[in-house]
Amino acid sequence: MTGDEERERESLRLGGEARPGALRSGRDVREMFGRIVRRYDAMNRLMTGGRDIVWRRRAVRLALADAGSVEVPVLDVATGTGDLALALAAGGARFVVGVDFAAPMLRAAAAKGAKAGDGGVAWVVGDALTLPFPSGTFAACTVAFGLRNMADYEAALQEMTRVLIPGGRLVCLELTPYRRPVLGSLFAWYFSRVVPVVGGLLSGDREAYCYLPQSVAAFPPADALADLFRRAGLVDVAYRLLGGGTVALHAGTKRSTP
Ligand SMILES: C[S@@+](CC[C@H](N)C(=O)[O-])C[C@H]1O[C@@H](n2cnc3c(N)ncnc32)[C@H](O)[C@@H]1O
Known part of the structure; x- marks a missing residue:
């Protein structure tokens, strides 16, 4: 990596300027989710008619299908209020880590986990672009409605691939x-x-729900995202469209041999 690239990566890590293609800097995204946390879950249910719960369950089945030993931990990146991490635990994963860089979202996740009596999830504050875990730690890694908000999609996919075990x-x-x-x-x-109107009324932050459609429009279409998976070093990449074509569920596997 050159000095300039290193400085740019460092600036991203600290929540500095977003790279071209990403709409917001890490700092803006983190602060935005900190503001809307109170109504975040309610707004998800309302916008999707409750389908988001079903989609997360599908993601869990896909993630855990070949996860092998339940003793190997699984990671949910950009876990937010923890719905997918808790679904992974409910789906049979014994050790689940949920990581997010917005502390208020994680606090809501921890409170929800405690209420559900779930002791198997560890909540960690961290940036998806520089995950605070050694390479080859997790049997599976999930990310739901998080990648689109990241300042560098490709770097995030590479980083998530790094922390997977081979075959993860x-x-x-x-x-x-x-x-x-x-x-x-x-x-x-x-x-x-x-x-934006309903989100604004419910969360008190109309701007956050104006950003949402903009961030979707700027995100790579499903085929292009599959290519980014491959460029990150994943194989057997496939996706399916859900929600009448509004949502994509992608999966790829880390090569067993380098
Ligand atoms: C739309 S929420 C999704 C939350 C959850 N995964 C879900 O399914 O509801 C996006 C989350 O991504 C987190 N996020 C965005 N960029 C991140 C990054 N670079 N590192 C860690 N978390 C990030 C935000 O803080 C926010 O909690």
Whole structure:
């Protein structure tokens, strides 16, 4: 890595300027989620009609399908209020780590975990671009509705791949740019007109819910995201569209041999 690249990476790590292609700096994203935490879960349920719970369960099945020994920990990156980490624990993973750089989101996750009587999840404050774990630690790594908010998608995928054991699986559940002709306009209207108003009323932060459709529009379409998975060193990359084509569930496996 050159000195300039190193300085740029350091600036990203500290929440500095976003790279071209990403809409916001790490600092802006972290502060935004810190502001909307109180109504975050309610807004998710409302926007998706509760389907987000079903999608996370699918992500869990995919992540744990070949996870091998339940003794090897699994990681949920950008865990937010912890829904996917808790679903991984409920799905049979014995050791789950949820990492996020927004401390208020993690506090909500820990409170939710405590209420559910779940002692198997460790909540760690950390940046997805520089995960605070040694290489080859986790049998599976998941990220739900998190990658789109990161300042460098490719670097984040490489970092998540790094912490997987060989043969470990990376699963990403994410909103995907919607391309279907007629329903596309309806969805665009819902997302750019209805969501900001309802999100603004519920969370008190309309701006955060204006950013949401913009961040989806700027995110790579599902095929391009699959290519980024491959560039990160993952094989057997596949995806399927959910939610009528509004959400993509990607999976890839870290090569068994270097
Ligand atoms: C839309 S929420 C998703 C939360 C959760 N995964 C879910 O399924 O509801 C996005 C989360 O990503 C986190 N995030 C974004 N960029 C991050 C980064 N670089 N490192 C760690 N967390 C990040 C935010 O703090 C926020 O909690």
